[in-house]
Amino acid sequence: xxxxxxxxxxxxxxxxxxxxxxxxxxxxxxxxxxxxxxxxxxxxxxxxxxxxxxxxxxxxxxxxxxxxxxxxxxxxxxxxxxxxxxxxxxxxxxxxxxxxxxxxxxxxxxxxxxxxxxxxxxxxxxxxxxxxxxxxxxxxxxxxxxxxxxxxxxxxxx
Amino acid sequence: xxxxxxxxxxxxxxxxxxxxxxxxxxxxxxxxxxxxxxxxxxxxxxxxxxxxxxxxxxxxxxxxxxxxxxxxxxxxxxxxxxxxxxxxxxxxxxxxxxxxxxxxxxxxxxxxxxxxxxxxxxxxxxxxxxxxxxxxxxxxxxxxxxxxxxxxxxxxxxxxxxxxxxxxxxxxxxxxxxxxxxxxxxxxxxxxxxxxxxxxxxxxxxxxxxxxxxxxxxxxxxxxxxxxxxxxxxxxxxxxxxxxxxxxxxxxxxxxxxxxxxxxxxxxxxxxxxxxxxxxxxxxxxxxxxxxxxxxxxxxxxxxxxxxxxxxxxxxxxxxxxxxxxxxxxxxxxxxxxxxxxxxxxxxxxxxxxxxxxxxxxxxxxxxxxxxxxxxxxxxxxxxxxxxxxxxxxxxxxxxxxxxxxxxxxxxxxxxxxxxxxxxxxxxxxxxxxxxxxxxxxxxxxxxxxxxxxxxxxxxxxxxxxxxxxxxxxxxxxxxxxxxxxxxxxxxxxxxxxxxxxxxxxxxxxxxxxxxxxxxxxxxxxxxxxxxxxxxxxxxxxxxxxxxxxxxxxxxxxxxxxxxxxxxxxxxxxxxxxxxxxxxxxxxxxxxxxxxxxxxxxxxxxxxxxxxxxxxxxxxxxxxxxxxxxxxxxxxxxxxxxxxxxxxxxxxxxxxxxxxxxxxxxxxxxxxxxxxxxxxxxxxxxxxxxxxxxxxxxxxxxxxxxxxxxxxxxxxxxxxxxxxxxxxxxxxxxxxxxxxxxxxxxxxxxxxxxxxxxxxxxxxxxxxxxxxx
Numbered sequence: 001x002x003x004x005x006x007x008x009x010x011x012x013x014x015x016x017x018x019x020x021x022x023x024x025x026x027x028x029x030x031x032x033x034x035x036x037x038x039x040x041x042x043x044x045x046x047x048x049x050x051x052x053x054x055x056x057x058x059x060x061x062x063x064x065x066x067x068x069x070x071x072x073x074x075x076x077x078x079x080x081x082x083x084x085x086x087x088x089x090x091x092x093x094x095x096x097x098x099x100x101x102x103x104x105x106x107x108x109x110x111x112x113x114x115x116x117x118x119x120x121x122x123x124x125x126x127x128x129x130x131x132x133x134x135x136x137x138x139x140x141x142x143x144x145x146x147x148x149x150x151x152x153x154x155x156x157x158x
Numbered sequence: 159x160x161x162x163x164x165x166x167x168x169x170x171x172x173x174x175x176x177x178x179x180x181x182x183x184x185x186x187x188x189x190x191x192x193x194x195x196x197x198x199x200x201x202x203x204x205x206x207x208x209x210x211x212x213x214x215x216x217x218x219x220x221x222x223x224x225x226x227x228x229x230x231x232x233x234x235x236x237x238x239x240x241x242x243x244x245x246x247x248x249x250x251x252x253x254x255x256x257x258x259x260x261x262x263x264x265x266x267x268x269x270x271x272x273x274x275x276x277x278x279x280x281x282x283x284x285x286x287x288x289x290x291x292x293x294x295x296x297x298x299x300x301x302x303x304x305x306x307x308x309x310x311x312x313x314x315x316x317x318x319x320x321x322x323x324x325x326x327x328x329x330x331x332x333x334x335x336x337x338x339x340x341x342x343x344x345x346x347x348x349x350x351x352x353x354x355x356x357x358x359x360x361x362x363x364x365x366x367x368x369x370x371x372x373x374x375x376x377x378x379x380x381x382x383x384x385x386x387x388x389x390x391x392x393x394x395x396x397x398x399x400x401x402x403x404x405x406x407x408x409x410x411x412x413x414x415x416x417x418x419x420x421x422x423x424x425x426x427x428x429x430x431x432x433x434x435x436x437x438x439x440x441x442x443x444x445x446x447x448x449x450x451x452x453x454x455x456x457x458x459x460x461x462x463x464x465x466x467x468x469x470x471x472x473x474x475x476x477x478x479x480x481x482x483x484x485x486x487x488x489x490x491x492x493x494x495x496x497x498x499x500x501x502x503x504x505x506x507x508x509x510x511x512x513x514x515x516x517x518x519x520x521x522x523x524x525x526x527x528x529x530x531x532x533x534x535x536x537x538x539x540x541x542x543x544x545x546x547x548x549x550x551x552x553x554x555x556x557x558x559x560x561x562x563x564x565x566x567x568x569x570x571x572x573x574x575x576x577x578x579x580x581x582x583x584x585x586x587x588x589x590x591x592x593x594x595x596x597x598x599x600x601x602x603x604x605x606x607x608x609x610x611x612x613x614x615x616x617x618x619x620x621x622x623x624x625x626x627x628x629x630x631x632x633x634x635x636x637x638x639x640x641x642x643x644x645x646x647x648x649x650x651x652x653x654x655x656x657x658x659x660x661x662x663x664x665x666x667x668x669x670x671x672x673x674x675x676x677x678x679x680x681x682x683x684x685x686x687x688x689x690x691x692x693x694x695x696x697x698x699x700x701x702x703x704x705x706x707x708x709x710x711x712x713x714x715x716x717x718x719x720x721x722x723x724x725x726x727x728x729x730x731x732x733x734x735x736x737x738x739x740x741x742x743x744x745x746x747x748x749x750x751x752x753x754x755x756x757x758x759x760x761x762x763x764x765x766x767x768x769x770x771x772x773x774x775x776x777x778x779x780x781x782x783x784x785x786x787x788x789x790x791x792x793x794x795x796x797x798x799x800x801x802x803x804x805x806x807x808x809x810x811x812x813x814x815x816x817x818x819x820x821x822x823x824x825x826x827x828x829x830x831x832x833x834x835x836x837x838x839x840x841x842x843x844x845x846x847x848x849x850x851x852x853x854x855x856x857x858x859x860x861x862x863x864x865x866x867x868x869x870x871x872x873x874x875x876x877x878x879x880x881x882x883x884x885x886x887x888x889x890x891x892x893x894x895x896x897x898x899x900x901x902x903x904x905x906x907x908x909x910x911x912x913x914x915x916x917x918x919x920x921x922x923x924x925x926x927x928x929x930x931x
Contacts, residue, residue, distance in 0.1 A: 046850035138405070141766060142858045146861060
């Protein structure tokens with residue numbers, strides 16, 4: 001494969017991935033780095049299953065050109081728990097609130113919520129709903145997901 | 159009711175940690191060494207003769223390993239009436255017809271090759287309206303049945319009719335009658351993970367299909383039949399990856415799976431076929447649409463005297479489970495409320511539209527919309543409060559319904575009362591009309607669903623194997639499947655409770671037909687009840703084995719021994735208590751008579767196959783519920799806002815209230831989508847909104863804080879008293895909302911979705927045309 005090498009950090013570690021110019025960040029992560037936690041649910045930026053955090057912003061990795069990630073700091077679901085495996089408060093809250101059913105939307109949902117809490121530690125319910133509006137879920141009706149984000153926000157801001 | 163250690167606890171979902179950390183392997187993530195990528199060439203015409211298929215250019219694309227058509231592969235028939243084939247030979251009947259398929263080393267090569275397949279068609283007349291399709295001059299969708307016998311019309315030969323009591327007598331006894339036609343169209347599952355599979359043959363010719371099916375055992379049978387048609391003498395194994403949403407979409411096998419098998423056989427390589435989102439919309443089978451006519455009447459006191467329901471179903475071009483939804487629609491048609499004289503008849507018609515399948519509720523949301531909206535209209539005619547009308551006709555424990563359902567536990571009345579109280583029905587009803595742009599109203603609707611399996615197949619059973627190691631860890635092999643609903647957790651709770659151990663000691667293995675016993679599939683809200691009873695039966699056998707061994711060991715009589723907190727407990731002499739691990743070790747490594755504990759149980763509910771006159775008790779128990787909703791209607795825009803939502807369900811017993819609520823929340827929001835926003839827009843058989851921009855499923859901004867009421871009636875047939883609850887949560891949603899809209903603004907809506915333009919049009923029509931009110 002020809003392509004170009006893109007360098008960025010993923011979950012705190014430096015990474016270099018050879019990509020074709022038309023590759024999305026999602027493809028670079030899934031195929032180049034085997035970080036398959038981010039999912040392709042629509043490939044058109046409509047469902048949010050591919051959400052990852054790039055330089056603090058939740059983005060649809062299925063629309064984000066891989067080459068644009070040069071030098072960026074990226075967080076995927078694989079990097080949300082601590083290095084020792086202990087869960088992030090959001091992950092704990094998703095579990096305890098029953099916010100996970102089939103789980104396909106879960107990684108993207110957690111990352112959208114994390115981007116929100118990193119920016120707004122005590123969000124209102126309206127802010128939570130807005131932050132998650134780009135992440136579709138067909139199982140949960142979102143009720144327990146919203147509850148989980150509220151619980152995590154409460155725990156994290158003491 | 160008895161209190162339990164594990165049953166009734168709000169435990170997090172057992173596979174949640176894997177999912178929350180991104181480790182779970184879905185079909186999307188699954189790959190095998192040497193795997194090829196399959197892609198399908200779908201029809202460019204809706205109804206046409208295939209004159210020729212030229213694959214020569216496609217075959218020359220670098221990386222292509224096989225291009226198959228019906229001309230170079232054996233015919234593989236599938237579907238409930240075997241009227242569909244994996245690849246179409248001389249005729250296309252719908253836009254999703256599969257004409258050819260490619261296997262290539264990369265998805266890009268497969269896609270390029272598909273683009274280079276040239277098909278020459280000769281257009282044929284098409285028909286898209288089911289009633290037109292019944293006309294004498296309608297073009298035939300199928301000229302012959304699968305055996306080659308010529309067909310004279312588009313009507314399917316399906317015997318969907320049930321009758322009980324005396325309809326004419328019921329009509330004569332009626333003082334008030336309401337009649338109406340209700341039209342519900344296509345909606346689709348929108349699983350967040352798209353469909354796909356990987357097929358691979360080993361050196362012996364044995365086939366493994368890595369799948370996301372809801373029916374591992376039946377899919378195995380289907381694929382075995384395909385091998386027979388292909389002249390392959392191998393056996394079949396179906397192994398499931400994690401499933402990114404089911405909702406009924408994976409209750410039948412699809413052409414793409416047979417195509418993956420054909421490609422794998424041709425190339426001798428593993429082949430993956432995975433849909434993109436547009437294919438998922440177009441080429442999976444949606445909810446069955448229906449045009450439903452309801453006529454029902456009551457006496458002067460508001461007691462129902464008869465109900466007559468007839469309907470026409472657009473079957474689409476081929477036949478899957480959509481055509482069988484009337485067998486389940488019969489249930490609320492005959493048995494929701496006490497109505498002595500009933501008739502139900504349904505006609506399924508071939509058209510050139512997409513063909514339909516199971517979707518959460520399996521026909522009952524469609525028919526319940528018609529029944530429950532019409533019941534409100536009847537209450538109006540009788541001058542009764544719709545709540546009062548429903549109470550007067552509510553089902554009761556111990557009754558046998560006209561269709562022969564033997565009702566054991568029944569919390570119908572409790573559900574009604576809970577909704578009326580929570581919603582402040584008496585205070586809020588009838589306040590909507592009057593001035594102002596935004597008007598509020600309340601509505602309610604009830605549901606009846608199977609809660610103990612549904613014997614619509616020759617067996618409604620489920621097998622379970624359990625083995626226990628010598629340290630107290632238990633493996634439960636169930637034929638059922640976790641599709642996100644929480645079966646993995648519920649089985650852990652049931653087995654742990656029975657063996658007196660912690661749920662962390664119980665491992666549940668599902669989704670591998672080489673390892674797990676038979677099960678009819680994840681449908682009909684049956685898994686907690688049927689798979690739960692199967693696991694309970696096997697766990698009780700292990701319990702008996704352990705206690706028999708403990709009796710020898712402790713010399714205490716069996717009757718005073720119990721399993722609790724990981725111990726054999728002697729109720730009269732605690733000094734004889736024994737840690738379970740110690741007992742298991744002693745059993746395994748005894749000087750003589752070494753043993754380990756394992757058991758198998760096949761549970762078949764004591765029910766009658768629904769066939770013939772369609773009467774008899776076809777579920778082990780029945781689930782009841784009532785939903786109440788307060789809406790706010792903007793009379794200038796037609797927009798409907800949900801203000802409050804109360805969902806009360808008789809669940810028998812909540813094995814896991816956390817996951818149970820999740821089922822209700824999810825189902826209600828799916829039901830609100832059905833009611834207000836979701837529709838597949840077909841024009842001349844072509845789906846016009848095959849994406850999430852234009853097909854509107856609800857988002858976190860639309861989430862409704864549903865107030866759930868769990869009514870526990872402790873069903874004697876259920877595992878620890880439980881009934882099924884997977885589907886009921888969306889069954890009465892649309893009619894509850896329709897009835898609330900009527901209470902708010904006084905218009906009756908008979909079609910779904912009740913999107914703003916529909917509501918506004920109804921308001922304008924009532925008020926005499928457009929213009930300011």
